[in-house]
Amino acid sequence: MSIHDKKPYGPIRVVLSEDEMPRQWYNLAADFKTPMLPPLGPDGKPVTPDMLSAIFPAPLIEQEVSQERWIDIPEPVLEILSRWRPSPLHRAVALERALGTPARIYFKNESVSPAGSHKPNTAVAQAYYNKISGVKKLTTETGAGQWGSALAFSCALMGMECKIYMVKVSFEQKPFRKLMMQTWGGTCIPSPSPYTEAGRSVLAKDPNCPGSLAIAISEAVEEAVSDKTGSTKYALGSVLNHVMLHQTIIGQEVKAQLAKIGERTPDSVIACVGGGSNFAGLAFPFVKDKIEGANIDIIAVEPASCPTLTKGVFAYDLGDMSGMTPLLPMHTLGHEFIAPTIHAGGLRYHGMAPLVSKAVLDGLVEPRSVHQLECYDAAVTFARTEGIIAAPESSHAIAMAIREAKQAKEEGKEKVIVFGLSGHGLMDLAGYEKYFAGQLQDYEFSGEDLENSLKCIQSFPKPPAAVAR
Numbered sequence: 315m316s317i318h319d320k321k322p323y324g325p326i327r328v329v330l331s332e333d334e335m336p337r338q339w340y341n342l343a344a345d346f347k348t349p350m351l352p353p354l355g356p357d358g359k360p361v362t363p364d365m366l367s368a369i370f371p372a373p374l375i376e377q378e379v380s381q382e383r384w385i386d387i388p389e390p391v392l393e394i395l396s397r398w399r400p401s402p403l404h405r406a407v408a409l410e411r412a413l414g415t416p417a418r419i420y421f422k423n424e425s426v427s428p429a430g431s432h433k434p435n436t437a438v439a440q441a442y443y444n445k446i447s448g449v450k451k452l453t454t455e456t457g458a459g460q461w462g463s464a465l466a467f468s469c470a471l472m473g474m475e476c477k478i479y480m481v482k483v484s485f486e487q488k489p490f491r492k493l494m495m496q497t498w499g500g501t502c503i504p505s506p507s508p509y510t511e512a513g514r515s516v517l518a519k520d521p522n523c524p525g526s527l528a529i530a531i532s533e534a535v536e537e538a539v540s541d542k543t544g545s546t547k548y549a550l551g552s553v554l555n556h557v558m559l560h561q562t563i564i565g566q567e568v569k570a571q572l573a574k575i576g577e578r579t580p581d582s583v584i585a586c587v588g589g590g591s592n593f594a595g596l597a598f599p600f601v602k603d604k605i606e607g608a609n610i611d612i613i614a615v616e617p618a619s620c621p622t623l624t625k626g627v628f629a630y631d632l633g634d635m636s637g638m639t640p641l642l643p644m645h646t647l648g649h650e651f652i653a654p655t656i657h658a659g660g661l662r663y664h665g666m667a668p669l670v671s672k673a674v675l676d677g678l679v680e681p682r683s684v685h686q687l688e689c690y691d692a693a694v695t696f697a698r699t700e701g702i703i704a705a706p707e708s709s710h711a712i713a714m715a716i717r718e719a720k721q722a723k724e725e726g727k728e729k730v731i732v733f734g735l736s737g738h739g740l741m742d743l744a745g746y747e748k749y750f751a752g753q754l755q756d757y758e759f760s761g762e763d764l765e766n767s768l769k770c771i772q773s774f775p776k777p778p779a780a781v782a783r
């Protein structure tokens with residue numbers, strides 16, 4: 315069926331068969347007009363692949379620095395992805411009607427994965443490459459619990475151990491996420507924990523510390539590097555180049571799905587950004603088209619309370635709080651920035667994937683921010699029209715899609731809008747509860763906040779002025 319066949323609407327759910335699934339990942343690094351800046355070590359010199367080998371297996375390090383445009387997806391990874399991929403592309407006809415917009419709105423539904431978000435797309439690949447490299451156990455951190463769930467699921471399928479340090483407040487607020495990880499055989503412990511040097515030193519100062527992503531990263535990395543046999547490695551769910559790469563199957567599927575129904579190139583492609591991976595996954599294949607001349611607005615949506623791309627600076631900064639990671643060239647609010655406790659936990663990150671930052675600097679991607687109340691309004695409208703209860707993170711993309719659709723209505727334009735539904739919100743209903751009770755608020759971010767939070771990066775090397783703009 316094509317969008318031209320059936321009036322007044324075309325197909326509602328566009329599915330591809332397993333053998334139409336993309337068999338390669340797309341590497342945007344190959345198509346930038348100017349090279350990316352390298353990550354730097356503590357000595358200010360570019361990080362060598364060697365330095366990464368304490369925590370990552372060789373095939374992932376190779377992908378991290380690769381300049382190849384297309385990278386084959388291994389057969390065993392394709393086989394596992396086939397359990398839920400290709401994921402459906404939906405036409406949001408009910409939402410269009412509710413808005414009275416002439417726009418055609420599509421959303422890519424990544425909530426259909428077993429763990430409920432896009433994160434298994436990379437978790438499966440990472441677990442696979444670790445497995446074939448002889449690794450027996452993966453450690454990681456998780457905030458809201460989505461990444462921990464995805465990695466526990468993937469390790470179960472690969473027959474590997476999985477240890478997850480979960481930020482203590484979330485661990486206590488979200489017992490069901492922990493149970494998901496346990497069901498898949500993962501060990502989920504609250505961080506700060508007494509099991510690592512990093513955890514013990516935090517607990518010594520503050521036994522009631524609620525934890526943070528940065529502390530959890532430190533604990534997970536420490537556990538990986540202190541296994542001198544090399545059979546324990548660490549896995550990261552966003553930010554790094556290889557993670558962006560693994561997600562690009564999303565956007566490639568969308569292009570095939572739009573083509574299948576005779577839909578034209580979209581006017582707007584929209585996704586939320588925390589570390590950047592679901593956005594990269596949906597958007598990078600369209601960024602390629604844009605580099606080749608297509609006219610597409612590619613919009614990265616972040617919380618107004620954690621406005622890394624719209625208010626932050628492009629600089630060298632740490633990925634974590636304690637200096638375990640190299641210095642990354644990215645937009646940042648400063649690694650000591652603590653975002654307000656908004657319910658989109660996956661978007662409360664101070665930095666950004668260097669690939670996404672580069673695309674923004676090059677004018678290929680337009681960042682925008684939205685406040686949390688507008689996001690929940692949008693998510694509730696979406697639930698009451700399309701029926702799906704979205705993750706609080708994904709609600710940022712919905713809110714922006716609704717803005718674009720309303721603008722199309724004002725302009726009387728038959729726009730084509732595609733947005734990413736990065737996950738469902740069935741484990742995040744506490745946020746909805748607070749919204750309905752009127753207990754949620756918007757947080758303004760000020761220039762003064764920024765000045766304070768950037769103090770911690772003053773002594774770091776600076777990117778060349780011509781790049782930083």
Ligand SMILES: *Cc1c(COP(=O)(O)O)cnc(C)c1O
Nearest residue numbers: 552588589590591592660707737
């Ligand atoms: C983790 C997460 C995000 C944010 O992470 P990105 O790397 O920016 O994609 C967004 N949506 C959902 C559902 C998530 O679980």
